[in-house]
Amino acid sequence: MKGHLDFLLLAAIAREPRHGYAVAEAIRKSSDGAIDLAEGTVYPALYRLEGAGLLSSSWKTVGGRRRRIYRLTRRGRRRLEQERNEWTAFTNAVQAVTT
Amino acid sequence: MKGHLDFLLLAAIAREPRHGYAVAEAIRKSSDGAIDLAEGTVYPALYRLEGAGLLSSSWKTVGGRRRRIYRLTRRGRRRLEQERNEWTAFTNAVQAVTT
DNA sequence: GACTAGGCATAGTAACGCTAGGTGTCAAGT
């Protein structure tokens, strides 16, 4: 998933604020199983995105389990749009080369 | 270009047999500059693809300059089709997650 | 009591391709 991880994570959280486990699950489901991110992929990435000011987090306890809910910051939303543009450019370029 | 390099190279050579320098150039041009592979990216990759039996090569000298012309093997053509399918599945999956 | 699902976290590593350097030919400019 090299290079596109941030895009996926930001987009999944943009839909609605989620905790890490739910982010992975949402991505797995909406991609129909094609993209199945391990937790060891998701958590460090979320931590990094928060460190970069693109996400903010807050703890919540639900049914005895603690969850760290992430939401997009303003910068995160801007970054998401940028990622989307880059994704479009990238796929267009690959398409042009390979057809 | 992580993960998609082989697809690009195979596709470029599938159009017509080329030498390394021309492969990079063809990709740069057909992507309108969006994908600009360094030679240090291209040559090791071609070497690897040949080692994997997906490409075969032959030397040719043109105007005092030696060129190593690559062409797809049968396995290379099969692999290209596989790469194409994976690319489609991948983009569909990302699209589904991010829209 | 064991197992599954939910939930977070991190150390270590492997994959991958890019940076930066090298070799050499030829043509065009100065």
Place this chain on the structure above:
DNA sequence: ACTTGACACCTAGCGTTACTATGCCTAGTC
């Protein structure tokens, strides 16, 4: 003559990135 730039190949070493493997904890179920 000399330099510059395009053409053409090659490689060692590194850095980024995400995955593997593992650990910890709670709650529910068989």
